[in-house]
């Protein structure tokens with residue numbers, strides 16, 4: 001686990017410990033790593049700064065897979081992917097930044113049998129898994145829409161820094177390819193009718209969720225419209241309290257093909273804890289060799305999508 005003492009990472013650590021996975025805790029602050037290890041007897045601590053390949057090689061000695069939860073991810077994946085490949089280890093992360101995911105999926109393929117799976121968090125994997133489960137066979141879909149509703153959102157420090165780096169820029173998929181829109185104009189809005197309890201809401205369109213990149217990588221389509229509705233957050237919630245927050249989410253994916261629309265959806269609680277559950281499930285499957293594909297892959301490419309979704313802590317899953 002790299003960035004092991006971060007908010008999301010701590011959920012992953014706890015989940016992997018419950019599954020008896022042998023863990024090495026790594027990151028740049030030795031004191032915080034040891035403090036975390038005190039709560040998880042049997043875990044090993046190997047501090048490593050990203051600008052020290054020697055430290056990283058020591059940290060990754062003998063590991064089977066690296067899970068990177070250190071973000072913003074504009075900074076952290078290159079050194080960790082390189083170190084993972086030097087160690088012959090698989091690499092997984094929870095990057096949600098569209099620009100980072102775009103750059104990573106444009107990168108070189110890892111050696112045969114090695115898996116590099118970026119963007120396994122809420123933004124990047126849930127929409128991709130839903131779309132993969134719903135896509136079906138037949139001619140290419142005209143469009144794959146991803147709509148996200150949140151009843152509030154108090155971003156963690158990592159998310160706030162990632163938002164600052166994005167500076168309003170938006171990656172959109174239209175006309176069969178990815179485009180970068182500058183942050184000079186505010187994102188357009190439009191109405192999307194979400195499943196209950198959200199219903200019809202005026203949502204931000206062109207929301208740059210990493211699902212745009214992950215879906216575009218393997219599901220043929222011309223358009224990937226996105227919608228994000230976030231209800232105003234009334235009070236500071238407990239997002240940083242190292243326990244699940246009360247935040248509720250719904251993600252709906254619509255496959256548009258030949259005049260028909262097929263909608264599937266999932267709802268649950270706390271996008272950070274939920275991201276960690278997905279990363280832990282992905283890691284477990286990688287360690288067990290329970291993957292459909294290796295190489296540079298999205299969640300939808302790597303895992304049996306419907307089966308993976310059914311293991312997750314969701315309140316509601318509609319794949320019908």
Ligand SMILES: NC(=O)c1ccc[n+]([C@@H]2O[C@H](COP(=O)([O-])OP(=O)(O)OC[C@H]3O[C@@H](n4cnc5c(N)ncnc54)[C@H](OP(=O)(O)O)[C@@H]3O)[C@@H](O)[C@H]2O)c1
Pocket residue numbers: 003004005006007008009027028029050069070071072073075076094095096097119120121122123124156157158159160162271272275
């Ligand atoms: N895809 C998704 O839906 C999704 C879901 C959850 C989280 N995320 C992303 O995951 C990242 C972490 O989120 P979080 O909620 O866990 O935030 P967090 O609590 O702020 O944790 C960030 C962690 O990253 C470490 N880190 C940051 N830059 C680093 C660097 N250059 N070298 C070494 N360590 C570094 C931090 O260590 P220090 O304290 O030492 O800086 C800390 O351990 C964020 O970018 C967030 O946006 C994405």
